[in-house]
Amino acid sequence: MLSERRLQVLRAIVQDYVGTEEPVGSKALTERHNLGVSPATVRNDMAALEDEGFIAQPHTSAGRIPTDKGYRLFVDKLAGVKPMTPPERRAIQNFLDGAVDLDDVVARTVRLLAQLTRQVAVVQYPSLTRSTVRHVELLSLAPARVMLVLITDTGRVEQRMIDCPAPFGEASLADLRARLNSKVAGRRFTDVPRLVEDLPEAFDLEDRGTVSTVLSTLLETLVEENEERLMIGGTANLTRFGHDFPLTIRPVLEALEEQVVLLKLLGEAGDSGMTVRIGHENAYEGLNSTSVVSVGYGSGGEAVAKLGVVGPTRMDYPGTMGAVRAVARYVGQILAES
Numbered sequence: 001m002l003s004e005r006r007l008q009v010l011r012a013i014v015q016d017y018v019g020t021e022e023p024v025g026s027k028a029l030t031e032r033h034n035l036g037v038s039p040a041t042v043r044n045d046m047a048a049l050e051d052e053g054f055i056a057q058p059h060t061s062a063g064r065i066p067t068d069k070g071y072r073l074f075v076d077k078l079a080g081v082k083p084m085t086p087p088e089r090r091a092i093q094n095f096l097d098g099a100v101d102l103d104d105v106v107a108r109t110v111r112l113l114a115q116l117t118r119q120v121a122v123v124q125y126p127s128l129t130r131s132t133v134r135h136v137e138l139l140s141l142a143p144a145r146v147m148l149v150l151i152t153d154t155g156r157v158e159q160r161m162i163d164c165p166a167p168f169g170e171a172s173l174a175d176l177r178a179r180l181n182s183k184v185a186g187r188r189f190t191d192v193p194r195l196v197e198d199l200p201e202a203f204d205l206e207d208r209g210t211v212s213t214v215l216s217t218l219l220e221t222l223v224e225e226n227e228e229r230l231m232i233g234g235t236a237n238l239t240r241f242g243h244d245f246p247l248t249i250r251p252v253l254e255a256l257e258e259q260v261v262l263l264k265l266l267g268e269a270g271d272s273g274m275t276v277r278i279g280h281e282n283a284y285e286g287l288n289s290t291s292v293v294s295v296g297y298g299s300g301g302e303a304v305a306k307l308g309v310v311g312p313t314r315m316d317y318p319g320t321m322g323a324v325r326a327v328a329r330y331v332g333q334i335l336a337e338s
Contacts, residue, residue: 002052007077008035009045010054014066014074018316021243023063068279071291071313075276081322088116089326096330102126102155106231109307109331114234116323119311122262122294125229126154126304126335128222133184133192136218138177143167148214150221152189154304154335162217164210172207176214189222230259237311244289244312251286256310261287266294266306274321279313289313293320297328299336307331 002010012033016024026042029035035042046064049055054070057063066074084092095112099105106123113121137149144167150158179202183195196215200208235256238249245252255261261284267275277292291313296303307328309320 110233119309255286
């Protein structure tokens with residue numbers, strides 16, 4: 001375990017390096033920070049921090065920079081994230097309050113996160129598997145053609161066209177709509193198959209084929225393979241950090257194009273806590289020079305998806321974590337009120 005003084009020196013090095021982009025020397029530390037010890041003591045502390053792998057000397061200058069291990073300890077020992085100012089909170093609320101539907105909420109959230117953090121923003125759409133059915137609508141388009149509209153508690157809307165095996169009258173359609181909603185409205189998606197399995201038996205023999213076809217389409221919608229959708233924004237922000245990437249920015253950009261990689265980076269949506277992955281903690285090699293800050297969002301205190309940012313390891317962690325957490329909270333409120 002590091003002594004409190006050495007931890008204080010590490011904090012000062014991280015803060016100065018993030019702010020100045022220059023390796024930090026002992027003289028600069030003692031001038032800029034009230035460490036309460038002599039420059040010689042600070043030099044000894046820096047030597048100890050280097051021996052333990054928390055800081056490194058990038059070239060022959062006297063300055064040091066934090067390593068992934070140093071950033072990790074800095075984040076783990078953070079007293080708290082940087083709170084948003086009242087004007088910042090109002091700006092977030094005003095920007096997100098104007099959203100008209102779920103796609104607009106996600107698009108605005110991506111833009112807002114990218115602007116607030118000046119990093120790459122990633123927002124996962126609410127997952128169907130963690131959602132609740134709000135309403136199922138059935139619309140007749142032709143005697144044997146029906147549109148199914150599934151609306152979730154998070155505002156997600158899924159539409160499917162169904163070709164029925166036989167004509168299906170308006171009265172039968174209204175009956176099916178009413179019975180279906182009485183069983184599934186307000187219920188978790190995972191419960192729906194069990195709740196509707198005996199529904200065809202409530203209908204006349206000639207209508208059961210169509211009822212079964214509608215239910216099959218509904219169940220296919222619930223377990224859709226490609227349900228995990230993402231939106232990404234602010235990639236151009238990375239160009240401001242060219243010197244933070246050891247060789248080239250290209251591996252980072254290529255990784256950001258891979259949706260599967262991004263989903264793994266964000267982590268399990270059911271985990272609503274704040275996650276910070278630093279440098280080589282990211283399993284994907286192309287992102288070893290980046291850090292990922294993510295948190296779950298949702299309504300009713302349960303996370304239905306994740307959002308976060310990707311940027312260089314030389315990141316304002318307290319500010320970034322504060323912005324990500326604040327935006328997630330507002331998005332959750334919007335979903336709860338929608």
